[in-house]
Amino acid sequence: MGGDSLASPDELKENLRRQIDDLQNQINQYRENISGLQSQGKSLNREISLLDSKMKSTALEIKRTDLSIQQAEMEIGNKNTALEEAEKKLGREREIIAQSIRQIDERDEQGILEMILKNQKLSDLFEEVNSLRDIQESIQKSMAEIEILKVDLANDKEILEGKIEELGELKNLQQIQKKALVSQQEEKKNLLAQTKGQESDYQKLLQKASQDAAAIRNNLYLLEGSGVSMSLEKAYNYAKLAGDLTGVRPAFLLAVLKKESSWGGNVGTGTWRKDMRPADRDAFVLICEKLGLNPDTTPVSKKPWYGWGGAMGPWL
Known part of the structure; x- marks a missing residue:
């Protein structure tokens, strides 16, 4: 802690960036491990x-988000x-302008005749006129x-508002990650309790x-307002894919999809060029390309009327 207190803001920022990169590398390793396990046959050990x-x-993602929060708070400061x-x-x-205006007012009160009488020499008069011109130029500058x-x-x-908004998003993300971790812990606990x-x-x-899934597989979701139908199996598979990548339960993702867009029926009416925060635009274009x-x-x-839009709707 003592060393950090003596570090410059740039050094602190670089230190945070290195820690975030290190955590991301560890997270990537776990994701590769998860991908390998998912390709194996289903067993209790697996x-x-x-x-x-x-x-x-997920625990590492929580730490990474915490560092990102610290980074955002530092940038806001x-x-x-x-x-x-x-x-x-x-x-x-503004004070320079006020002083200059007061000097001009003082000379205006003297009048031209008084200025001529006050300055015995013509050179003194020119010097005062030049001084007045300098004051006017100072005002313009x-x-x-x-x-x-x-x-x-x-x-x-505007940048500060974006950073504050980003900080709020990071804190919300961390809460979701913490809930995902609790859910995973409960899932393991229940699995061990049920299988001993x-x-x-x-x-x-x-x-x-498998039998329960087969019983409802042919039920359809009617995507309200969009005129598109999708099988429960397909909707769940999309949610499962996203869940495997993010650690969030598929049921939770489906609930968010229903709440936020009514199964994709309610999508945004904005455009990325006009409504999206500038800092997010490159990432948005990259996502669209992918x-x-x-x-x-x-x-x-x-x-x-406040902040930015730019949230993407579901593209199932």
Whole structure:
């Protein structure tokens, strides 16, 4: 801790970035392990190993998100400091203008005749006129500086708002990750309780689950408002794929899909160029390329009166 307190903001930021990269490498290793386990035949040992790997991966993701939160908080602090300095500089420039205007007013009160009488020499009169011109140029320079500062302040405030929004999103993500970890721990606990560590009991559970799935496999989801039908099996498989990658239960993902978009019937009416936060646009275009979507025709949530829009709807 003592060493960190002496480090510069750039050094602290670089240290956080290295820690985040290190955690991401560990997470990637666990994901490879999970992928390998999923390709194996179903057995109790395989299922327990899979859950253990998912729990370790999720725990690392929580740590990584915590570091990202620290990074965002640091950037917010730095941006607040920069804004305070800009406000002070703006105040100084305004004071320079005020002083210059007062000097001009004093000379205006003298009048031309008084200025001529006060200055015995013609050179003194020219010097005072030049001084007045210098004051006017100083005012123009300060006014131009103020306009630049105003633009910079507006940009910095917009960036700060984006960072604050990003911080809120990270905290929400961490809560989801923590819930996923608890769910995985409960799943392992229940599995061990139901099977008592016996492979034969696990196979019985597997058979029952298969029968239950077969009973409802042909039921259809009517995607309300979209006019598209999808089998439960297909919807679940998409949720299962996402769950395997994120550690979030498929049932939870399906519930989010229903709540947020009514099974894909309610999608955004915004466009990425207009409604999406600039910091997210490159990632959005990359996601669209991966999914084979045209970013210009892919709807996103419309920007509200505050903040940004840009959330992607379900593309099942």
